[in-house]
Amino acid sequence: MKKLIGIIGLVGLLMMGCTSSEDEYRYEVNPEEVLSANAGKKKQKSIEQFISILYANLFQKALSADEMIEIRKCVESIGDKELAFEIVVSNLMNRPDVVLPTDEYMRENMDEFLLDTYKRFFVRLPSEAEKAYMKNFISSDPNISAEMVYVSFALAEEYQFY
């Protein structure tokens, strides 16, 4: 009998010893505000910065200081800066030495073209949503040329900021 009581007591102790701990571990993530890739662009480019960077993007070489000042004066002479930049961009596009990918290249290498264009003008990669929209938009219209895509990027508000 004593032996039986001892066994029961031992089993009881073992059962108590196996009781799961009250500690509970939870694995979570810290709350983080998710921003788009362009959210850090807060500073607006000066007219000089805009012209210099635009020229470098389109011609793959630096603009001379004299020409930069001349173009700046032209931009200042028109009150609607959006319009002024639009005219400047279309003038630069009319130069024979502008460096543009061909339309065939754009359509055959759409992913690469879009990555390059985003990196060239916005200095970042496109999101999947941006890539999907642009791909779909370009594919759906055979009239869209690489030049037109470049013009739209050059006129975009994001291109005004860094």
Add this chain to the structure above:
Amino acid sequence: MKRRAFLRKAGAAAVGAIGMPYLLPSGRLFARTQSRLADHVVVVLFAGGVRQQEAVEQRYLDGSQNEAIPGNILYNLLNGDPPEQKIVYGTDASLRGEIPIPRLLNQTLQQQGTLFREMRATLVGHYGGLNVALQGNTLTTQGLRQKPLNPTIFEYVRRHAGEPASKVWFVGNGIGNSVPLLNHSTHPEYGQQYAANFLAPQITFGELGFKHLSKSKVYHPEYELDPIYKMKYFLDNVFENKASAIGGIRNTPEEKLDIKNFLEATWQKTANGTITQPPVNDINDLSNIGYACEVMKWFKPTLTVVNLNNVDTCHGNFTTYLRNLHRIDHGVGFMWDYIQRQIPEMSNNTILLLVPECGRNLQPNPILDENDWYGYDHSDANARRIFGMMVGPNVPQNLTRGSVNNSVGESADIAPTVAEILGIKDTVIGSGLLAGSARSLFDRI
């Protein structure tokens, strides 16, 4: 409710509804406007500093250069006979400036309208003076290279008269001296979205404009421009930094296209030598007046402000100052005639306002020109003496107000005067952003 009580309440409600501000579909809240005195206003900022002595006092060389030769060299603007000796202000023949430019108008603007002989400029600097006229405010802390702090008349007209951007123009004499900054203020309730379209024709249509602006690639509006704008709008929508995005003057796409067409046509006319110009066109200001005429002809603006400044040569060359005064008289006479004859939509429906932004000193500086005549700066009490005039429908004719000892009007009156002409005076004054002393020149009469 009894019939009498019903009628009384209904009448009171109707009166209240008429008097209350109301919300337009565009979201603008403003009081009901008064009727317009004219549908178009042209403001000539006869800027650069004009001494009363050579202008309304018609003293020519008398008193300024120890030569007792009086005379009126502004004979399109003012009544009075021209000088009879020492003619230096005209066009060149065997002697420089010896042939006066023939008068263009049959009746002077003084005869056709109202002259304010003696007004006061708040400030005696160029940029400050222009700011005062355009803002209707005498804020003296306005710095150079700083946009106006209070709304300009452009913004009042666009916001409260609901005028689109292409109906409000500021034609500058150049891009120096912060002139391009004057097309809108930084006021949080107004600002860029209500700005005027600015143009500096000497640059846009000059050598630089031809080199960098005039060779635009022409994109097809439907097959090329439309997809370009659609892609741009997509990219803009993705951009986070909306608050500080450039926004711009808010010309609509149609207005932008119209402005581009205007620029193209004007480059073409400039290249062909068929641009509108006054008969004598040998200084920058006259050329500027010619391009302002082209702007008016194309857009028929509700408000056009033309800035001039060639008379500022007075600092170091009194002879050239006289020549330029005479030429601006010629240019303004030409412009008024052009509006009446060449722009049917504006003819007999335009009020022209003219005012210098400041005067010039009583005493000369020591700088002598080729005739040994002294120059004049602008810093003393005499430099606050200016004149003003207005002409057009609903402006009393052949009327003069003010005298040396009784000044009537100030440079800050320009903004409320434009507001009155365009039927928004009460709203503009009600904004509380004008100088307390600024009044419409019509009220001064």
